[in-house]
Amino acid sequence: MALAHKRLDPALVSVGFTAKEPIAFSGQDRVPVLTDRGATICGSREIADYLEDAYPDRPSLFGGAGGRALSLFVDSWAERTLFPALVKLVLCDVLAHLDPADAEYVRRTREQQIGKSFEAMRAERERSVGPWRGCLAPLRTRLRTSPYLCGAEPAYADYSVFGFFQWARMISAFPVLDTGDPVHAWRGRLLAAFGGLADAAPADDLS
Amino acid sequence: MALAHKRLDPALVSVGFTAKEPIAFSGQDRVPVLTDRGATICGSREIADYLEDAYPDRPSLFGGAGGRALSLFVDSWAERTLFPALVKLVLCDVLAHLDPADAEYVRRTREQQIGKSFEAMRAERERSVGPWRGCLAPLRTRLRTSPYLCGAEPAYADYSVFGFFQWARMISAFPVLDTGDPVHAWRGRLLAAFGGLADAAPADDLS
Numbered sequence: 001m002a003l004a005h006k007r008l009d010p011a012l013v014s015v016g017f018t019a020k021e022p023i024a025f026s027g028q029d030r031v032p033v034l035t036d037r038g039a040t041i042c043g044s045r046e047i048a049d050y051l052e053d054a055y056p057d058r059p060s061l062f063g064g065a066g067g068r069a070l071s072l073f074v075d076s077w078a079e080r081t082l083f084p085a086l087v088k089l090v091l092c093d094v095l096a097h098l099d100p101a102d103a104e105y106v107r108r109t110r111e112q113q114i115g116k117s118f119e120a121m122r123a124e125r126e127r128s129v130g131p132w133r134g135c136l137a138p139l140r141t142r143l144r145t146s147p148y149l150c151g152a153e154p155a156y157a158d159y160s161v162f163g164f165f166q167w168a169r170m171i172s173a174f175p176v177l178d179t180g181d182p183v184h185a186w187r188g189r190l191l192a193a194f195g196g197l198a199d200a201a202p203a204d205d206l207s
Numbered sequence: 208m209a210l211a212h213k214r215l216d217p218a219l220v221s222v223g224f225t226a227k228e229p230i231a232f233s234g235q236d237r238v239p240v241l242t243d244r245g246a247t248i249c250g251s252r253e254i255a256d257y258l259e260d261a262y263p264d265r266p267s268l269f270g271g272a273g274g275r276a277l278s279l280f281v282d283s284w285a286e287r288t289l290f291p292a293l294v295k296l297v298l299c300d301v302l303a304h305l306d307p308a309d310a311e312y313v314r315r316t317r318e319q320q321i322g323k324s325f326e327a328m329r330a331e332r333e334r335s336v337g338p339w340r341g342c343l344a345p346l347r348t349r350l351r352t353s354p355y356l357c358g359a360e361p362a363y364a365d366y367s368v369f370g371f372f373q374w375a376r377m378i379s380a381f382p383v384l385d386t387g388d389p390v391h392a393w394r395g396r397l398l399a400a401f402g403g404l405a406d407a408a409p410a411d412d413l414s
Contacts, residue, residue, distance in 0.1 A: 066267070066274015069358040074280060077345035081288075138284035151276035
């Protein structure tokens with residue numbers, strides 16, 4: 001979405017959890033990786049910073065130095081508060097979306113990181129809904145007075161938070177948002193953005 | 208601190224919980240209230256927005272439109288996540304700082320809002336420390352890589368969050384931050400900012 005925001009239309013290459021040859025050249029093993037004008041940039045945030053500097057005449061991802069700085073706090077909030085609460089609701093549905101080799105890898109590594117089996121996460125899911133809804137309070141409050149975190153139009157901080165909702169939507173049909181929640185309406189606007197770019201990604205229909 | 212950031216040196220008027228005549232002219236009963244150039248502005252955030260627009264040639268409180276928009280999310284996070292967790296640690300020490308009429312008013316209104324007596328809050332305080340430290344994770348993560356939320360120098364979003372720590376410091380000696388916490392170091396920098404403006408306010412020495 002940051003690339004679309006900058007009116008760029010990249011060629012895409014898929015990378016599997018256990019088939020990472022396409023990004024071996026980058027010297028690390030995580031996605032996303034961007035190559036552009038001879039540069040290799042790894043990580044969503046690093047890519048956004050690169051795009052903002054490399055394409056300064058296109059729509060801004062940050063809206064100035066203050067927005068660039070504070071979007072780092074939004075990134076931290078999404079990673080440290082939103083994501084851990086969301087994982088408890090949807091990760092248990094991911095295995096059905098993976099081929100056997102990736103499923104084994106994801107189960108082993110995630111169960112080790114979280115200290116809990118996929119079955120235990122599923123059993124505790126209903127109890128995890130309350131804390132999840134509570135942790136969304138700052139996002140919900142902000143979106144009561146503005147269509148996007150970044151104001152009248154979306155920008156990087158919106159995409160940063162939305163990415164976690166998109167991940168959840170692709171691996172699980174669990175209803176993480178009530179339809180009356182301002183966060184639900186915001187997610188809908190971002191699904192529709194850029195001609196439905198995010199909406200075109202396959203949503204879960206297995207779980 | 209927003210006024211100091213704009214290099215303004217206001218005349219201050221104290222307002223008591225039960226002695227609100229000084230702000231009656233504003234048509235509402237909460238502080239802060241700013242009068243400037245014939246305008247009356249109520250509320251910290253509204254005052255910051257006013258100052259940014261009225262004094263555009265002085266140091267910016269937001270660092271551009273993106274920063275102004277995202278600082279509203281930081282405000283929401285501080286109000287909806289940080290403040291409720293902090294209240295549980297320090298509010299039980301506030302009564303000793305108030306004259307009898309204000310103390311009665313504060314006890315009655317706060318116990319009603321929170322649904323819990325001051326004595327119960329004190330009894331549960333040690334159990335509230337863990338959730339409080341956890342809710343600071345996004346702030347802590349951000350401050351590991353930057354001296355301020357707003358980057359190399361503080362701006363409005365820093366003052367917005369810091370205000371809650373300053374409130375806590377003035378009413379309670381309870382150690383809400385470990386000395387090794389990056390948030391502790393950040394608070395220290397803001398206490399020292401503007402020639403120690405915040406540090407000059409009396410810290411609790413009663414509880």
